[in-house]
Amino acid sequence: MFFDWLKKYMPRGIYGRGALILLVPVVVIQLVVMITFSQRYFEDITRQLSSGVVAEIGLYVVAVGEIPPEDLPGALEILDDQLGFVSTLGAGAQVQDRRPWYDISARVIGDELHKAVPGVEGIDVGSDPRRVVTSILTGNGRLVIDFPRRRASASNPHQLMVWTAFTGLVMTLIAFVFLRNQLRPIRQLARAAEAFGRGESRPYRPAGAIEVRSAGAAFLNMRARLERQIEQRTLMLSGVSHDLRTPLTRIRLGLSMLDVPKADADELKAMQRDLDEMERLIDAFLDFARADATEEPSRVTLQALIDGAVDRSERAGRPVAIGEMPDQPVTLMGRPDALARALDNLLSNARRYGTQTRVSLRLFERAAVISVEDDGPGIGPEDRERALQPFVRLDAARNQNRGSGVGLGLAIARDVARRHGGTLRLEASTELGGLKADLVLAR
Numbered sequence: 001m002f003f004d005w006l007k008k009y010m011p012r013g014i015y016g017r018g019a020l021i022l023l024v025p026v027v028v029i030q031l032v033v034m035i036t037f038s039q040r041y042f043e044d045i046t047r048q049l050s051s052g053v054v055a056e057i058g059l060y061v062v063a064v065g066e067i068p069p070e071d072l073p074g075a076l077e078i079l080d081d082q083l084g085f086v087s088t089l090g091a092g093a094q095v096q097d098r099r100p101w102y103d104i105s106a107r108v109i110g111d112e113l114h115k116a117v118p119g120v121e122g123i124d125v126g127s128d129p130r131r132v133v134t135s136i137l138t139g140n141g142r143l144v145i146d147f148p149r150r151r152a153s154a155s156n157p158h159q160l161m162v163w164t165a166f167t168g169l170v171m172t173l174i175a176f177v178f179l180r181n182q183l184r185p186i187r188q189l190a191r192a193a194e195a196f197g198r199g200e201s202r203p204y205r206p207a208g209a210i211e212v213r214s215a216g217a218a219f220l221n222m223r224a225r226l227e228r229q230i231e232q233r234t235l236m237l238s239g240v241s242h243d244l245r246t247p248l249t250r251i252r253l254g255l256s257m258l259d260v261p262k263a264d265a266d267e268l269k270a271m272q273r274d275l276d277e278m279e280r281l282i283d284a285f286l287d288f289a290r291a292d293a294t295e296e297p298s299r300v301t302l303q304a305l306i307d308g309a310v311d312r313s314e315r316a317g318r319p320v321a322i323g324e325m326p327d328q329p330v331t332l333m334g335r336p337d338a339l340a341r342a343l344d345n346l347l348s349n350a351r352r353y354g355t356q357t358r359v360s361l362r363l364f365e366r367a368a369v370i371s372v373e374d375d376g377p378g379i380g381p382e383d384r385e386r387a388l389q390p391f392v393r394l395d396a397a398r399n400q401n402r403g404s405g406v407g408l409g410l411a412i413a414r415d416v417a418r419r420h421g422g423t424l425r426l427e428a429s430t431e432l433g434g435l436k437a438d439l440v441l442a443r
């Protein structure tokens with residue numbers, strides 16, 4: 001849109017924007033009022049007043065020209081008395097033009113005087129701000145006239161500006177305090193929602209205007225429902241797994257006590273293998289359920305986390321190459337055990353489906369990304385979403401002789417990433433040629 005370029009310069013926070021919305025109209029109104037008002041009002045008034053004074057000075061000049069010299073001192077005295085001027089004839093020195101640069105009305109006085117009275121040498125408004133002194137050459141010598149400034153211009157025009165600016169500032173400050181109080185609940189809601197996205201449950205109480213309050217209440221409802229659901233899922237999964245274990249143990253015991261003829265020994269072995277498989281499945285269920293268990297978030301150093309997972313993977317028999325790593329330790333609020341489990345799952349996949357593994361950590365403004373790459377067959381773009389589903393294993397061919405998994409590894413890793421405000425991304429590894437799994441974590 002037309003105003004798109006403006007966005008770059010706009011403040012991004014709500015306080016900044018609020019302040020801008022508040023400030024811009026106030027400043028514009030003040031400027032418009034100050035400029036038009038002071039121009040119209042003060043210049044016009046100054047012009048009117050000074051043309052009056054100029055006419056009076058003209059009167060002096062006429063008097064000096066017309067009245068006989070012997071009557072002149074008396075006549076000037078009368079004029080001074082009546083008009084409130086102080087005049088000297090013949091004795092004073094020439095007055096130089098002098099005025100401060102900011103004094104606009106003084107310029108008007110000077111212009112009017114020069115225009116209307118012949119013989120004006122100079123006007124001094126700078127030496128004493130409350131008086132105007134001018135010298136005029138007449139036929140009877142130099143006439144110096146000294147009169148109060150307020151006779152010629154509206155007094156203290158800048159006072160208006162000072163007052164408008166000052167009250168404007170005070171009102172803006174007061175308004176900003178109120179605005180802040182209105183905006184704070186919005187910010188608190190945003191923080192609570194952000195924290196919940198990362199898996200933290202921060203204390204939050206709806207406050208502020210009705211709309212913000214109802215949004216806050218809706219958020220709290222949503223959060224409570226989600227927490228309840230997670231809790232129920234955990235309970236159910238671990239309950240089922242636990243309850244299955246008891247009969248399994250009983251069967252195992254029963255099988256081992258069976259006295260079977262030699263011919264059936266192979267069948268017995270197969271049954272025991274099935275039992276092992278079932279137990280492994282149950283362990284995987286428990287793991288999955290535990291990913292949601294109530295582990296409290298704490299500050300986690302990602303490098304340490306990676307080191308630990310790499311250690312475990314190497315002990316399981318596969319060297320792991322370390323790729324790109326930031327120099328500084330990277331920390332974030334997270335659940336260390338869950339994160340370790342997610343990483344272990346990715347590394348075990350790399351071990352199972354490839355022959356080389358590499359781990360790297362990259363840092364972005366709002367996220368940290370841990371990548372696990374391998375040189376295996378990878379996962380085609382069309383299968384990626386499916387591979388992330390729980391209990392999904394891709395084509396049987398690829399999984400032959402690679403030990404049997406349950407299909408939970410990627411699902412658990414994604415679950416963990418999501419509960420840290422991030423996600424799990426599957427891509428093709430450009431360098432190793434296999435799968436690249438990006439564990440994206442908000443920070």
Ligand SMILES: Nc1ncnc2c1ncn2[C@@H]1O[C@H](COP(=O)(O)OP(=O)(O)OP(=O)(O)O)[C@@H](O)[C@H]1O
Pocket residue numbers: 284345349350353354374376377378379387388392393394395398399404405406407408409410411434435
């Ligand atoms: N690094 C990889 N390279 C190629 N295919 C992979 C890779 N990782 C996972 N897959 C495919 O995605 C499927 C799902 O992986 P996931 O980790 O969820 O389950 P799994 O490894 O089969 O079992 P589990 O991890 O529960 O023991 C796997 O069956 C496999 O086909």
Ligand SMILES: [Mg+2]
Pocket residue numbers: 345348349405408409410
């Ligand atoms: Mg796996």
